Amino acid sequence: KQEVTQIPAALSVPEGENLVLNCSFTDSAIYNLQWFRQDPGKGLTSLLLIQSSQREQTSGRLNASLDKSSGRSTLYIAASQPGDSATYLCAVAYNAGNMLTFGGGTRLMVKP
Amino acid sequence: NAGVTQTPKFRVLKTGQSMTLLCAQDMNHEYMYWYRQDPGMGLRLIHYSVGEGTTAKGEVPDGYNVSRLKKQNFLLGLESAAPSQTSVYFCASSYGRTDQETQYFGPGTRLLVL
Numbered sequence: 001k002q003e004v005t006q007i008p009a010a011l012s013v014p015e016g017e018n019l020v021l022n023c024s025f026t027d028s029a030i031y032n033l034q035w036f037r038q039d040p041g042k043g044l045t046s047l048l049l050i051q052s053s054q055r056e057q058t059s060g061r062l063n064a065s066l067d068k069s070s071g072r073s074t075l076y077i078a079a080s081q082p083g084d085s086a087t088y089l090c091a092v093a094y095n096a097g098n099m100l101t102f103g104g105g106t107r108l109m110v111k112p
Numbered sequence: 113n114a115g116v117t118q119t120p121k122f123r124v125l126k127t128g129q130s131m132t133l134l135c136a137q138d139m140n141h142e143y144m145y146w147y148r149q150d151p152g153m154g155l156r157l158i159h160y161s162v163g164e165g166t167t168a169k170g171e172v173p174d175g176y177n178v179s180r181l182k183k184q185n186f187l188l189g190l191e192s193a194a195p196s197q198t199s200v201y202f203c204a205s206s207y208g209r210t211d212q213e214t215q216y217f218g219p220g221t222r223l224l225v226l
Contacts (some may be wrong), residue, residue: 043217102154
């Protein structure tokens with residue numbers, strides 16, 4: 001059974017700090033890896049998708065990396081802002097059709 | 113373009129009652145998914161569909177049934193609700209054809225079973 005783990009479960013940082021969220025997965029034969037953002041009481045919004053053949057993806061202040069051999073991905077957030085406060089979810093697709101296995105999420109709070 | 117919508121937003125059921133959750137998407141996506149989200153457990157796939165008229169079981173299918181009679185709609189049914197089915201339910205959709213395609217999520221349905 002594939003498992004996806006996110007550490008830490010919660011993180012609180014002061015505004016302006018650079019931070020890293022971690023995701024690990026047990027089976028390296030992935031199809032793609034995705035990072036989502038979830039605001040309280042809302043649905044999920046896709047942030048970045050890394051294909052199996054890629055090592056990283058960037059969007060604005062966000063950078064996600066993928067190391068299949070070690071079963072790890074990181075989401076780097078530069079110059080954090082209070083508006084970045086949310087839960088960040090990592091999810092892995094193991095086949096075409098994109099059925100996702102999710103981690104438990106990291107709840108991020110950025111304090112002004 | 114509404115994206116993915118879910119009906120209802122919130123519902124309270126008594127144990128043993130039945131209900132249907134409706135998901136609709138206007139993006140002409142082939143694939144649709146139902147997940148449940150419980151505290152500390154992330155999202156878990158209940159059922160999914162790879163096209164109109166097809167459905168398949170996900171990780172936690174017991175106690176749920178689904179139907180995909182129209183491409184744009186995916187229904188999740190609870191025949192006899194149990195307190196263990198108290199959760200937030202999310203529907204998602206995608207083209208599902210390549211490894212570059214993400215899923216688009218609805219806003220969720222909060223279900224409380226007493």
